[in-house]
Amino acid sequence: MTKLVSVVVPVYNEKDNVVLLSQTLRDTFAVLPYRYNTIFVDDGSTDGTADVIRRLAAENKHVRYISFSRNFGHQAALKAGLDMADGDCVISMDGDMQHPPELIPVMLQKWEEGYDVVYTLRREDENLSYFKRTTSNAFYSMLNRLSDITIEKGAADFRLLNRNVVEVVRNFQESDLFFRGLVKWSGFKQLGIEYDPAKRNSGVSKYTFKKMMRFALQGITSFSTKPLYAAIYLGFVFSLLALLYIPYVLYSYWMGHVISGWASIIVTIAFFGGMQLMILGIIGLYLGKLFMQSKKRPIYIVKESNIS
Known part of the structure; x- marks a missing residue:
């Protein structure tokens, strides 16, 4: 045929x-x-x-x-x-x-x-x-x-x-x-x-x-899933930057150039902000996979057709 x-x-x-x-x-x-x-x-x-x-x-x-x-x-x-x-x-x-x-x-x-x-x-x-x-x-x-x-x-x-x-x-x-x-x-x-x-x-x-x-x-x-991994890496970067910032804070403290309370706030925000982004990236990696598989809605809905 x-x-x-x-x-x-x-x-x-x-x-x-x-x-x-x-x-x-x-x-x-x-x-x-x-x-x-x-x-x-x-x-x-x-x-x-x-x-x-x-x-x-x-x-x-x-x-x-x-x-x-x-x-x-x-x-x-x-x-x-x-x-x-x-x-x-x-x-x-x-x-x-x-x-x-x-x-x-x-x-x-x-x-x-x-x-x-x-x-x-x-x-x-x-x-x-x-x-x-x-x-x-x-x-x-x-x-x-x-x-x-x-x-x-x-x-x-x-x-x-x-x-x-x-x-x-x-x-x-x-x-x-x-x-x-x-x-x-x-x-x-x-x-x-x-x-x-x-x-x-x-x-x-x-x-x-x-x-x-x-x-x-x-x-x-x-x-x-590399964009999610990128979020994890970004979190590591910010955490590393926060750690590298500590010597500068100590130097400013000993030289008397520090504003009261400023150093501890900046280090805390930068460090935990990076940690949070890293953790959110890890959670998002698994949650994204679960979310895409859990929805079972139809991909499309046929209103009319001449195909039996």
Whole structure:
């Protein structure tokens, strides 16, 4: 039987892009020897995106959809699509047309060559602002320094996963999902290919600076406890500085340059402040792990779907 390819597309307020993307995917697969379906995951859109997708599903048998009860975030929408996908391989891509569908045949070719994961690396866009390019590079540099995995600069959520990898990913129950790291962490035979991002067809980017910062912190904390260790080290530093401060206090006392009560207060505050930070870091190391595992809320809530 002809192999089935599922294309998962998380969307949020992309009503002007989903029709074009659906048509482009249909044209792409028309010349490929594969069956396919497209799973649009509406992440609580407020601009009528869900209605457009619903009409597409009624007109096109290849279109499926999942609609959330509210906005749960891009990574949760991606998880929902992977949970529902039934293809022999699953391709995830954004709905803003910046991930070129023309790259899909290349990804499928690499998949047929035996790769379980074919991920994409976005070439640096010179049209982006200096600030955005700098912060993006800083994010990947910091993530690789603070975690036990290595993610190449420009890694995107435009990737192909073999069925065995999808089954592994479906079992992840983390509340703070970071698929760029999770897929890399899972292992398997992986290959990265570069691409030039296309211009957004319509609308504006949904990743504000605040969301990008949150995404960065989410990625770092999902794969590293080093920030907590940093708090411990910082506590040791302050404690050491307090100890080194004692000779100066004694010198000031004997030379008569000390203000009454000042020395003892400063030394006490600095020493115990450092100790408290160190202890809080140790407690946070364990409490953070327990806290992330103890919450058993669903990652997303499906309001409507045409997938049985």
